Amino acid sequence: MNLPTLPEQEISRHKNEHLKAASNFLRGHIRRDLADPSTGTITDDSGQLTKFHGIYPQDDRDLRNQRRKEGKEKAFSFMARVRVPGGVCTTAQWLALDALADSHANGTLKLTTRQAFQFHGILKGNLRPAVQAVNRALLDTLAACGDVNRNVMCNPNPGQSSLHAETLRLAKAISDHLSPRTRAYHEIWIDDDLVAGGEPEAEPIYGATYLPRKFKVVIAVPPSNDVDIYGHDLGFIAIADERGKLAGFNITVGGGLGMSHNQIETFPRVAEVLGFCRADQVVEVAEKIMLVQRDYGDRTDRKHARLKYTIADRGLRWFRTEVELRLGHRLDSPRRFEFTHTGDRYGWVEGENGTAHFTLFIMSGRVKDTPGAKLKTALREIALAHQGDLRLTANQNLIIAGVTPAHRPQIEALLRQHQLDRANSASGLALNSMSCVALPTCGLALAESERYLPDLVARLETELEAAGLRDDEIVLRITGCPNGCGRPYLAEIGFVGRAPGKYNIYLGAAFNGSRLNTLYRASVPVAEIVPLLGPIIRRYAAERTPGERFGDFTIRTGYVTPSSSPHDFHEQGKVTGGAAI
Numbered sequence: 001m002n003l004p005t006l007p008e009q010e011i012s013r014h015k016n017e018h019l020k021a022a023s024n025f026l027r028g029h030i031r032r033d034l035a036d037p038s039t040g041t042i043t044d045d046s047g048q049l050t051k052f053h054g055i056y057p058q059d060d061r062d063l064r065n066q067r068r069k070e071g072k073e074k075a076f077s078f079m080a081r082v083r084v085p086g087g088v089c090t091t092a093q094w095l096a097l098d099a100l101a102d103s104h105a106n107g108t109l110k111l112t113t114r115q116a117f118q119f120h121g122i123l124k125g126n127l128r129p130a131v132q133a134v135n136r137a138l139l140d141t142l143a144a145c146g147d148v149n150r151n152v153m154c155n156p157n158p159g160q161s162s163l164h165a166e167t168l169r170l171a172k173a174i175s176d177h178l179s180p181r182t183r184a185y186h187e188i189w190i191d192d193d194l195v196a197g198g199e200p201e202a203e204p205i206y207g208a209t210y211l212p213r214k215f216k217v218v219i220a221v222p223p224s225n226d227v228d229i230y231g232h233d234l235g236f237i238a239i240a241d242e243r244g245k246l247a248g249f250n251i252t253v254g255g256g257l258g259m260s261h262n263q264i265e266t267f268p269r270v271a272e273v274l275g276f277c278r279a280d281q282v283v284e285v286a287e288k289i290m291l292v293q294r295d296y297g298d299r300t301d302r303k304h305a306r307l308k309y310t311i312a313d314r315g316l317r318w319f320r321t322e323v324e325l326r327l328g329h330r331l332d333s334p335r336r337f338e339f340t341h342t343g344d345r346y347g348w349v350e351g352e353n354g355t356a357h358f359t360l361f362i363m364s365g366r367v368k369d370t371p372g373a374k375l376k377t378a379l380r381e382i383a384l385a386h387q388g389d390l391r392l393t394a395n396q397n398l399i400i401a402g403v404t405p406a407h408r409p410q411i412e413a414l415l416r417q418h419q420l421d422r423a424n425s426a427s428g429l430a431l432n433s434m435s436c437v438a439l440p441t442c443g444l445a446l447a448e449s450e451r452y453l454p455d456l457v458a459r460l461e462t463e464l465e466a467a468g469l470r471d472d473e474i475v476l477r478i479t480g481c482p483n484g485c486g487r488p489y490l491a492e493i494g495f496v497g498r499a500p501g502k503y504n505i506y507l508g509a510a511f512n513g514s515r516l517n518t519l520y521r522a523s524v525p526v527a528e529i530v531p532l533l534g535p536i537i538r539r540y541a542a543e544r545t546p547g548e549r550f551g552d553f554t555i556r557t558g559y560v561t562p563s564s565s566p567h568d569f570h571e572q573g574k575v576t577g578g579a580a581i
Contacts, residue, residue, distance in 0.1 A: 012300045019045055020147070020209045025182040026052045034188075040076035040124050052148060052210070053185055054081045054141025055127065058120075062440040078122045079441060080105075081144035082134055085175035086168045087115030087156040087392035088401075089139070091383040094390050096137035098380050104130040108376070111365030113434060113486055114216070115392045116144060116151045120441055131189040142185045147211040149178035149290060153227045154219035156391035156399060159351030163238050166246050166279065167219045170236070174217055174286050180206060205287065205294075212297030212305035215290055216256075218394075219249075225339035225513040227394045228487050230270040231255045233307040234289055236282060239335045248278040250334045253289060253319065254311035257484030259569055260303060261498065267566035268489040268516055269308040272316050274323070275331030288326040292319065339512040342490070343432045343473060344395050346424040355388065356408060357401040358415070361423045363457075364435045364450045365396030378418035385410055396434055428473040429464060430457045434487065438480025438497065445480030447497030453478055456495070456529070463534045467541035474550045475511060478503070489516050489569065492551035493533070498523045504571065505532070508560040511549040518560040522571030 019028070028049040033042035042050065047057045059074035067075060082097065089097075097117055101109050106121030122130050131141055144151060152175040158165035181203055203210070218227040221238045229235035235252035255271030277285050296314070298304045311319050324330050346359045362375070369376045379398070383390065388402025403411050415421040424431070436442070438449030456478065464470050477491035482504075488494035490513050494506035502523045509517035524532060540553050554560055563569065 014300055014302050014305075016048060016147075016302065017209050017299050019048055023049055024184075025203065025208065026180070026184040027182075027187065030184075030188050034124065034128065039073060041074075042124075050078075052143065052146030052180070053131075053189065054083065054144030054146075055079070055131075056081075056145065058441045058443060060121075060440050061443075061445075076124065077106075077120070077441075078124065078127050080119045080122055080127070080130060080134070080141050081112070081151075082117040082119075082139050082141055083144040083151045083175070084116050084139065084392060085152045086154045086171040087394070088168065088389055089392070090389050091386050093137045093139060094383045095380065096133065097139075098376065098383070100130060100133045101376075104133070108366060108368040110437065111362060111367065111392050111396045111398060113365075113394065113396055113436070114151050115153050115156065115394055117392070118437070120437070128189055135190050140185070141189075143179055145214075147213055147215075148180055148206065149175075149211075149215045149217060151175070152178075152217045152219070153232075153394055155221045155224055155226055156393060157349070157351075157357065157401070159353050159355050159357060159402060160349065161221075161244075161352055163221050163240060163244075163246050167221055167236075167238055170279065170282050171219055173283050177283050177287060178205065178217075178290065180210070205291070207294070209299070211290070211294050212299045213302060215293065215307065217286060220339070222337045223340040224345075225342045226344060228342055228490055228513045229255070229339075230513055231257045231268075231484075231487050231490050232271065233293070234286060235271055236286075237337055239276070239337060246279055247335070248276055248332075249282060250276050250337060251285060251289075251331065254308045254316070256306045256308035257487055257489050258306070259482050259484070261482050261504075262570055263303070264566045264570050266303050267569050268484060269312060270514070270516055271308075272311070273334045274316065274320055276334050277331060284327065285323075285331075288323050291326060292322045296322070339514060341473075341511060342395075342475065342513040344393050344397050346397075346431060351402075355402045355404055357388075357391075357399050357403060358411065359393070359424075360398045360400065360415075360420055361426055361431055362397050363430065363433070364453055365392075366450065367398075374418060375420075378414065378420055381418075382411065382414050385414060395432075427457070427461050427464065428469075428471045429460060429476055432473050433457055433476045433478075434491075435477065436479045436485040442480060444483060445497060446499055447480050447501065447503060449478050449480040449486065449497065452526075456526075459530050460533065460537070463530060463537045467538050469537065469541050472550075473511070475509065491517060492549065492554075495529075501526050503529070505529070506569075507536075507551065507554040508562065509551045511551055515551070516563045516569075517551065518563045518568045519571060520554075520560050 030046045033046040056079045059076045063075040104126040105119040110118035152171045154167045154171040158168045216232040217234045218232045219236045220229040232255045236249035239247045241247040251274040252271035253274045257268045259266040293307045391399040435449045435453040438445035475492045477486045477488040478495040479486040479488045480497040495503040505521045506517040507520045
């Protein structure tokens with residue numbers, strides 16, 4: 001396949017481009033490295049390629065100093081991400097993954113911010129058996145990471161309406177169509193024998209070098225923006241006609257939330273509305289949009305390689321022209337829609353088909369047993385009794401879906417038995433919080449995230465309760481680094497790790513996810529977070545207008561101004577709230 005390549009990119013392609021081109025469609029030397037008994041990890045090159053297979057080499061950073069003193073190599077292990085289009089899994093799949101967490105990983109399941117599962121702490125010798133077990137459960141880790149289309153997200157409530165059911169079907173169709181076709185995944189992880197000739201010799205969509213960077217697709221059903229559609233490369237917004245039936249989708253492009261501290265050429269960006277298409281055009285539109293990014297995305301600088309930079313550099317009009325040329329027809333004008341919130345709706349919700357579902361709050365999406373709460377055990381018992389399925393939300397929570405009237409008393413009894421019916425009585429701040437994993441396993445983390453979130457929420461809850469705001473919904477998100485995996489730049493209060501025990505604090509995002517926040521203070525020590533935010537919370541309680549959201553209040557009262565340039569996300573020379581940072 002001959003791909004259009006910009007001349008200047010041929011001269012100075014990033015080293016990863018050469019690695020992909022020489023990898024024989026993602027094979028590289030992964031098998032050789034897995035068989036090497038001299039180390040608990042794999043080479044850096046193989047580590048780049050295993051990402052395409054949904055696998056990251058990691059180490060326990062809590063143990064680095066100790067093992068260095070003992071003259072031992074790092075405590076290496078692997079993270080494996082299981083792709084789940086739309087976040088829907090059967091109870092049998094849940095039980096298989098639950099058992100796998102105990103037998104091959106660290107005993108926990110992580111529900112991610114992109115409706116996928118993650119296993120942590122898989123030792124090198126357990127890696128192939130773990131992936132094979134995932135495969136036996138009719139799931140896979142292929143393309144859960146890497147320079148390809150990632151897990152396709154959508155609102156996971158098809159029982160709620162016909163629109164939701166149709167969006168789930170389309171999420172699966174997009175995922176299937178944009179999946180890599182290489183046989184390397186099955187050769188390395190599933191089968192013992194290589195496919196003769198290393199087939200296939202070409203990727204029909206991706207080509208030998210795949211995409212310049214990762215590509216993320218989401219589908220939203222208004223008024224819920226639970227997938228944070230403006231923070232992704234490509235989004236489809238379901239539009240209903242006057243009868244409530246699916247008329248088609250508005251298309252959004254160019255969102256993305258990663259950046260690097262003090263590098264103003266990197267920045268978060270909200271997606272723009274490109275046009276409208278019918279439901280039967282969605283898969284083709286998704287492919288053509290991805291192909292424009294394949295052909296024109298920056299392959300020289302990976303920090304400038306996402307679709308958001310392609311559109312920021314070339315403009316939306318240029319991008320639409322390129323997409324329409326590949327489609328062979330013009331996109332229609334976008335239709336009216338409205339988002340009102342980004343959070344989940346907790347507790348019992350009745351569906352249109354006679355069933356109901358129960359949405360359970362799980363802080364940071366970590367499913368584990370602790371001395372005070374046997375969450376993993378409880379969900380195993382629910383999965384054994386449940387006749388419907390289980391659904392991961394984009395906010396790291398879990399939906400027990402398709403509960404019939406006959407089986408609802410049994411599910412309710414299990415929820416009460418394990419006190420899970422009380423989880424949804426958490427504060428409005430907790431119920432709208434989210435975090436990435438960060439330390440100790442993420443190699444990019446500069447500060448704590450998941451492990452710090454409960455304490456952070458508890459400290460801020462003290463201020464909220466004193467101000468009479470315990471049940472008010474305020475979106476809070478925290479990440480251990482600026483890459484944005486927990487979507488902190490779309491939070492009304494965002495924390496981004498700057499150094500151990502220090503965070504950049506961002507304020508002013510829209511409650512419905514349509515506006516980015518702005519840097520308020522940089523490198524704030526944890527001891528100063530509550531003294532800094534407490535007065536703002538108290539003033540919000542006293543001075544807010546009817547229905548005014550916290551993010552809107554911080555803008556109206558001058559704590560921050562809406563972001564208008566990349567500088568608004570970086571601390572270099574930033575002045576806000578009357579004090580230089």
